[in-house]
Amino acid sequence: MVDDEFYNRLMTTRHHIHQHPEVSESEYETTDYIKTYLRKLGIVPLDYPLETGVIVEIGSGLLIIALRADIDALPILERTGLDYASTNNAMHACGHDFHQTSLLGAAELLKARESELKGTVRLIFQPAEENFQGAHKVIRAGGLVDVSAIVGYHNNPHLKPGQLGLRSGAIMAGVEQFAVTVEGISAHAARPDLGVDAVLTITTIVNNLQQIVARTVSPFQSAVLSVTHIDVGNTWNVLPAEGFFEGTIRTFDPQVRLAVIDSFEKIVRDTAAQFGAKVSIEWGNSPKVTFNDASITPLIFETAKEYAEVIETLPSTGGEDFAAYQERIPGVFAFVGSNGDENAPDWHHDDFIVKDEALPVAVNYFVQSALALLDYYQEK
Structure with a gap:
């Protein structure tokens, strides 16, 4: 059972990451922080040729499911007034601090269940999503080699914490x-x-x-x-x-x-x-459609009902370099509710805020999706 202490620690972690944002391709301190955090969990970063970003694996076996979170921030001066607001001239105005924190939480829970895993879970802490180059860097570095499927998400301030939006087919433009x-x-x-x-x-x-x-x-x-x-x-x-x-x-x-x-x-x-x-x-070198695989998306949709209020969402006209992964292997991308106030600022605003109470669904999405896909591909 995951208790409040676990999520309180994750909240503190997110606040720290939020205070120290780094823009695309400059995520050096963020990379070091993630590596140190994972090593404390007994998870050793793998030696991929990436200048920034981290890739690790939990479990063993030839079957590999990947989980991806982006880690970069935007060159925006923060105006949220939060007591953990950015301390430099960048801002996590798209919630990537939330994304990477939830993947760190998933890493801890998956590591605790490592002996039960029916294969390998590869965790990708991806740099440079905001300039659409990070996914290509990961692919060139070999981050998708032998991966059967990949899972990712973006927070959505128009959905409430506790909600998860998903659909087969196009979900981002x-x-x-x-x-x-x-x-x-x-x-x-x-x-x-x-x-x-x-x-x-x-x-x-x-x-x-x-x-x-x-x-x-x-x-x-x-x-x-x-x-x-x-x-x-x-x-x-x-x-x-x-x-x-x-x-x-x-x-x-x-x-x-x-x-x-x-x-x-x-x-x-x-x-x-x-x-x-x-x-x-x-x-420009910009992303194609973020297109959810028709075979595995319904599985993730049903699995998510165990821990979230699942909504068949409308697609977003925003873009995502997660699409580069989906061009090569089956992938599922979701929206995790992060605010829910109808007047909440949207992505890339200088007063954009993600609510901490959204973390449980985000962590569960990673963990439960990985477990469900390991079962699915073992049986194929």
């Missing part, structure tokens, strides 16, 4: 990050006919792009296209020679994704050609 440079010809503002207007080209492209979702995506599908940053010109009486805009596309279906990208590129190039401007389009 595929993310496209675009950057478009437009090259015109500079001219005096009084003689626009002697130049190629980069300002007009960019604003027309941005307006035309809004037709994609409104008029080419089926009403039974969904997509989001947002231009979030425009930089063109620097004075009142000169047509600039060049400009730039960037933004994001979010989709839940691979075919919709490809169709939207194709329409995007056609509109950008054709509109630029209309004005005689040149364009270049760059796409």
Whole structure:
């Protein structure tokens, strides 16, 4: 039986981690802290070629189930007013302090039951989720080798502590990050006919792009296209020679994704050609759809009813590099309720707060999912 003392210790651990956040690919002290914590449990970190992040194993045998938590923070100045608020210029404004704490708790409980495990549980404390590079680092380091399935989650402030949101199929969006440079010809503002207007080209492209979702995506599908940053010109009486805009596309279906990208590129190039401007389009290395495996998600859904109020959740338009794992092996990703106040700030806000009472469901999700999947794959 897990008692209050166990969760009080985890709460203290989370508060410590929350006070000392580190941004993506700089999680050195966090990595050392996790390693020290695990060694005290008798769990030795494995020698994977990762500069930050930790991978360990509990149990034995060729059957391996992986559990993943992300550990990085954001370059945000915290304004929560918590007595354990960040002590530096970063913030766990997405709750990764909560994620890694729950995996540390799961490590302790699984270690206590190590002799009963029907295989190996690999725990991945992953760096650099916020810049979408961490999962790729883990994969290149060999972190998925011989793994049969992987389990992860994200806290969700719109669900209450004690609730768990899950669904088969798409649960978080595929993310496209675009950057478009437009090259015109500079001219005096009084003689626009002697130049190629980069300002007009960019604003027309941005307006035309809004037709994609409104008029080419089926009403039974969904997509989001947002231009979030425009930089063109620097004075009142000169047509600039060049400009730039960037933004994001979010989709839940691979075919919709490809169709939207194709329409995007056609509109950008054709509109630029209309004005005689040149364009270049760059796409970021961002995650595909976080897509829950149809075979094992129902198993995790039923198992979770033993310790949580389970809800078939709507998908989120946020992105997650957990999708990189799911492209290679079966995976399940859930939402763990972390606040429940309808006015609670969302992810990446400077006053974002996770409630400590959400920890029991998060820990149980890791432990019970691992046990259920070990049983499932042993019987296959």
